[in-house]
Amino acid sequence: MNIINKTKKSWWIIFIGLAIAISVGFPEVLFVSEMGNKYQGVPLMGTDAEEHYLASMREAYDGRYVLSNTYSIPKNIPFLYPEGGETMAGFASRISGLGVIRFNIAMKFLSPFLLFLLLYKLVLLIDGRKSVALLSASFIILGSNLAARPNEILNLLTPGSGYHPGFNNYFRPINPEISSMLFFGYLVLFYKFIKTPKILFAIFLGAILGASFYFYLFTWTFLLVLTSLFLVFSVIVKKYELTKKILLTLATALLLSLPYWLEIKRAVSFPDYQDAALRFGMESGRNFFFSGSLALLSAIMVLLFINYFRGAKKEASIFGTLFALSALMVYNQQLITGKSIQSPHYHFMTTVPMIIVFTVIFTWTCFQKISIFKSIFLQALAVSFALAIFFVNNFNWQMLSYEHTKGTAIQRQDYKPVINWLEQNAAEDDIVFSSAPLSTLIPVFTPLNIYPSAFAQYYLLPKNVFRQQTFLDLRFAGVSSEEASERFLGDLRNELSYGTYGIRYRKNMPDFEAEKLADEYAAFYGKSLKEILDKDYYRPDYFVFDQKFNELALPKKEIEGIMEEKAFIDGRFLVYKMK
Numbered sequence: 001m002n003i004i005n006k007t008k009k010s011w012w013i014i015f016i017g018l019a020i021a022i023s024v025g026f027p028e029v030l031f032v033s034e035m036g037n038k039y040q041g042v043p044l045m046g047t048d049a050e051e052h053y054l055a056s057m058r059e060a061y062d063g064r065y066v067l068s069n070t071y072s073i074p075k076n077i078p079f080l081y082p083e084g085g086e087t088m089a090g091f092a093s094r095i096s097g098l099g100v101i102r103f104n105i106a107m108k109f110l111s112p113f114l115l116f117l118l119l120y121k122l123v124l125l126i127d128g129r130k131s132v133a134l135l136s137a138s139f140i141i142l143g144s145n146l147a148a149r150p151n152e153i154l155n156l157l158t159p160g161s162g163y164h165p166g167f168n169n170y171f172r173p174i175n176p177e178i179s180s181m182l183f184f185g186y187l188v189l190f191y192k193f194i195k196t197p198k199i200l201f202a203i204f205l206g207a208i209l210g211a212s213f214y215f216y217l218f219t220w221t222f223l224l225v226l227t228s229l230f231l232v233f234s235v236i237v238k239k240y241e242l243t244k245k246i247l248l249t250l251a252t253a254l255l256l257s258l259p260y261w262l263e264i265k266r267a268v269s270f271p272d273y274q275d276a277a278l279r280f281g282m283e284s285g286r287n288f289f290f291s292g293s294l295a296l297l298s299a300i301m302v303l304l305f306i307n308y309f310r311g312a313k314k315e316a317s318i319f320g321t322l323f324a325l326s327a328l329m330v331y332n333q334q335l336i337t338g339k340s341i342q343s344p345h346y347h348f349m350t351t352v353p354m355i356i357v358f359t360v361i362f363t364w365t366c367f368q369k370i371s372i373f374k375s376i377f378l379q380a381l382a383v384s385f386a387l388a389i390f391f392v393n394n395f396n397w398q399m400l401s402y403e404h405t406k407g408t409a410i411q412r413q414d415y416k417p418v419i420n421w422l423e424q425n426a427a428e429d430d431i432v433f434s435s436a437p438l439s440t441l442i443p444v445f446t447p448l449n450i451y452p453s454a455f456a457q458y459y460l461l462p463k464n465v466f467r468q469q470t471f472l473d474l475r476f477a478g479v480s481s482e483e484a485s486e487r488f489l490g491d492l493r494n495e496l497s498y499g500t501y502g503i504r505y506r507k508n509m510p511d512f513e514a515e516k517l518a519d520e521y522a523a524f525y526g527k528s529l530k531e532i533l534d535k536d537y538y539r540p541d542y543f544v545f546d547q548k549f550n551e552l553a554l555p556k557k558e559i560e561g562i563m564e565e566k567a568f569i570d571g572r573f574l575v576y577k578m579k
C-alpha cells in the first residue's frame with residue numbers, strides 16, 4: 001500500500017519520465033513506420049558500435065554467456081574487457097521472448113525512463129528540492145549536448161539545423177543504457193548509506209560494486225575511487241562506524257572481483273595482448289590531463305568544500321567535493337599507472353552529468369534569492385520553460401541524427417535475404433567471409449561466426465588476421481599490388497586505419513604504416529589463394545560477395561577448385577562455399 005501511495009503522489013514525475021522515454025526512443029518507431037512493408041527487420045542501428053553490442057547480445061541469446069570472442073574462434077580466449085551488460089541483455093532478450101532486436105528497441109524507451117527516476121532520486125537526496133531534481137534529471141537526459149556545446153541552443157530557433165553529434169547518448173545500447181543505470185543506482189544507494197551505514201547495506205553496496213567490474217571499465221573505476229575517498233574521509237573526521245562499513249563494502253566488492261582480476265592476468269600473459277591493447281586505445285605516458293570541464297568541476301569542488309566547513313548541507317557538500325575529486329583522479333590515473341585508455345568516456349558518462357547537477361543547484365539557489373523569483377507561479381513557469389527547451393532540443397537532436405542515419409538503415413534492408421539464406425543453410429558456428437556492412441550484421445541476426453574484422457579488434461586476436469581480411473577483400477576485388485600501394489596512401493587510407501589498427505589509428509595511420517601494409521600486400525599478392533586459405537586458421541566455410549560493388553572481380557579460374565557457387569541472391573549477392 002505504501003508503494004501505491006507513493007506512486008500516486010509522484011504521478012507527475014512518472015508522467016514526465018514516460019514523456020522523456022518517448023522523446024528519446026521515438027526514432028526507432030519512426031523508422032519502422034516510415035519503412036512500412038519495405039522494413040525487413042533490420043533496425044535503425046545508428047549509434048556508435050551498436051552492431052557490436054547487438055552481436056554480443058546475440059551470443060548470449062544463443063547460450064554463450066562468456067563473451068571473450070563474439071565474432072569468431074576460439075571462444076575460450078581471455079577477455080580484454082568483460083561484457084556483463086551485453087550478457088544480461090542477451091539473456092533478458094531470450095527469456096522475455098522479444099529477441100535481440102525487439103529487446104534493444106524496448107530498452108531505448110525503458111532505460112531513459114528508469115534513468116530519469118534514478119537521477120531524480122539522486123538529486124532529491126542531494127538537494128531536497130523537487131524543482132532542482134526535475135530540472136537536473138531532464139537536463140542530463142535531454143540536453144547534455146547543450147552542456148558540451150551551449151551555442152546549440154540557437155539551433156532551437158531553426159529546427160533541422162545545427163551540428164550533428166550522433167543520437168542522444170542514452171539512445172545507445174548497453175553503454176550507457178545499462179552502465180549508467182548501474183552507476184547512478186549505486187550513487188543513490190551510496191548517498192543513503194553514508195547517512196545511515198548498516199552492515200547489510202554495506203554488503204549490498206559491495207555486491208553492486210563487485211558486479212560493476214563485469215559491466216563497464218569506466219563505471220567500476222570511478223565508483224571504486226569515490227568509495228575509497230569516502231573511506232579516507234571517514235577516517236579523517238573520525239567516523240569510525242562509517243569507516244568499518246565502507247571497508248566491508250570494499251572487501252565484498254574486491255572479493256567478487258577476483259575472477260575479473262584472474263582473467264585480466266590471463267589476458268596480459270596472452271601472446272597477442274600488447275597488439276590488442278594498442279588496438280583498444282591503450283596509451284603509455286604520465287602526462288597530466290586537464291580540460292574546461294575539469295576546470296569547472298574543480299571550481300564546483302572548491303565551492304562545495306567551502307560549504308562543508310560552513311556547515312551548509314554537509315553530506316551534499318562532501319559528496320560533491322569527493323565526486324569532483326574522483327573525476328580529477330580517474331582522468332589522471334595514468335600519473336600512477338603509466339597507462340590510459342579512452343579516458344574521454346569519463347567525460348560523457350560521469351563528469352558532465354554531475355556538472356549539470358551542481359550547476360542547476362547553484363543557478364536555482366541564486367534565482368531563489370531574487371525577490372521576484374520567490375513567487376511559486378514564476379518558479380513553476382521557469383521550470384516549464386526549461387523543460388520545453390530540453391524537449392525541443394532533444395527532438396531536434398534526434399531528428400538531425402535520424403535524417404543523417406536513415407539512408408544507411410534503408411540500404412541495410414537489402415542484406416536481409418542473404419542473411420536469411422545463410423541462417424537456413426549454414427551450420428551453427430560456420431565462418432562466413434564478407435565485407436562490411438554485411439559482416440557486422442551476420443552475427444546480429446544469426447549464430448554464425450564471421451571472418452575477424454572491424455569490431456573483432458576488441459578481442460585478443462592476432463594482428464595479422466585483420467590484415468588478412470583487408471588483403472583478401474582487395475584480392476577478390478582484383479586490386480593488384482601496384483594499385484594497392486597507391487591506394488593505401490590515398491582513398492583507402494582512412495578505412496585501413498581503423499580496420500587494421502583499431503583505435504590506435506582511428507582515422508589516419510602514419511605514412512610508414514601505410515607503406516609497410518603495401519609491402520605486406522605485395523608479398524600476399526604473390527601467393528595463390530589456395531595456399532593462403534589452406535594455411536588460414538580462420539578458414540571460412542562460406543564467402544559472400546556483393547556484386548553491386550564488384551567484390552568478386554577475379555577470373556573464375558582463380559577460385560575454381562577452392563570454392564563452389566551455392567546461390568546468387570537478388571541478382572546481387574554471390575554465395576560460395578569452400579570445397
